[in-house]
Amino acid sequence: MRAMQVTAYDQPLSMQEVDIPTPKAGEVLVRIDTCGMNFGDTLMIKGTYQEKPPLPFTIGMELAGTVTEVGADVTSVTKGQRIAAYTGFGGLAEYAAVPAEICVPIPDEMSSVDAAAFLIAYGTSHVALDFKAGLKAGERLLVLGASGGVGLTAVELGKLMGAEVIACARGAEKLAVCKAAGADHLIDSETDDIRSIVKGLGGADVVYDPVGGDQFKAALRACNPEARLLPLGFASGEVPQIPANILLVKNLTVMGVYWGGYAKLRPSVLTDSFKTLFDWYVDGKLKPHVSNVLPLDRANDALDLLRTRKATGKVVVQTA
Structure with missing residues (x-):
């Protein structure tokens, strides 16, 4: 699969061919449609974010897509289900293995672009x-x-x-x-x-x-x-x-x-919040503002929009 990776700190992302991950017990494999970009991604590239994965790694903190494979012991998520997830990194790729417990079902009324712009x-x-x-x-x-x-x-x-x-x-x-x-x-x-x-x-x-x-x-x-x-x-x-x-x-x-700290500290804070927010979205009370949607091979341009503050609202990368 294709993935936009950090191979050296403070350098542009580079497109790499890497193996499609195999979901472990408790994980699902997601075919990623969209990835929401965040200011934290620009810090992760510089190595100054509070979380620092080992090089090389794929950035992209939030993603939306479809579950294509379910690992052992997973009962909360099914194959073919559309989900969004806050993963911390890994979203700028065509696939990701994601813990089932952090997957949030996407309402039928929500587009993949809105879903990637929503969680964080x-x-x-x-x-x-x-x-x-x-x-x-x-x-x-x-x-x-x-x-x-x-x-x-x-x-x-x-x-x-x-x-x-x-x-x-x-x-x-x-x-x-x-x-x-x-x-x-x-x-x-x-x-x-x-x-x-x-x-x-x-x-x-x-x-x-x-x-x-x-x-x-x-x-x-x-x-x-x-x-x-x-x-x-x-x-x-x-x-x-x-x-x-x-x-x-x-x-x-x-x-x-x-x-993001509540994902480990107190997950119910996030899940309770998501329930309220998705209900508001379905009721038409929330409308995500996405100023730019770019393809995967232009992920560096997406990041520049954040660095130069030229974007308003969210910037989303389409990986499919």
């Missing part, structure tokens, strides 16, 4: 906003990096959950995408003063932040008493140092969110 982006935002922050209707939610893969789903979910949503993104085109996703207020991160605008709107009750750096610092100072801040990543390249005195004076809570 919506799962991350829903767990962050619902399970971690306990976002309530009527609260004011500030979303940084709001036009990106996870940020845009936070805008959409925040609005669906009844919050007043402030979206912060770079440039008019990206802000228009945020507006279409349900944002009530827009902030241009290139030209606007985040702190003063958010305070002028009444302050933030919840801050959703995949960016870090100066934007986090500005958001921190625009928080209302008892606000909750959710660091999910540091796309700016700067991990902010949080002054404890500000947390103390305003009774603020900072909650780190590593969505």
Whole structure:
């Protein structure tokens, strides 16, 4: 089979011919249709992600496809079933052996492109906003990096959950995408003063932040008493140092969110979230925004769209 692999750190992916894996006990073999690309993939290529598989390896954290073979002791998944899975890596290939316990059935109403764009982006935002922050209707939610893969789903979910949503993104085109996703207020991160605008709107009750750096610092100072801040990543390249005195004076809570960690730490958090999210999708309440769909041999171009922040929402690679 074909697979786009990391053969050396900080170098472009290369197309390799590798053996189709054989599913072990508890695994299924999946013929991959689509793979959702994530900012974490760009870090994995550099060797700076929190998980570091041995070289060479195939990147691609989330995939969607059809089960073609079932390993021993598998009863929850059947041959011919369409599934999506968060695998951490391995999605940029034509086949993958996947633990049956992490396979999520794809509703008939959902396309393979939507399925590959769904798990991490919506799962991350829903767990962050619902399970971690306990976002309530009527609260004011500030979303940084709001036009990106996870940020845009936070805008959409925040609005669906009844919050007043402030979206912060770079440039008019990206802000228009945020507006279409349900944002009530827009902030241009290139030209606007985040702190003063958010305070002028009444302050933030919840801050959703995949960016870090100066934007986090500005958001921190625009928080209302008892606000909750959710660091999910540091796309700016700067991990902010949080002054404890500000947390103390305003009774603020900072909650780190590593969505993938719950796969081992507490899997029910993810499965419960997926049930809610897929129900919302089937009911027409969620609509994934995919700005680019590229073939497997253009996976490097897909990654460049993420690195250069030219994409909005998700970028998906079709492997079939």
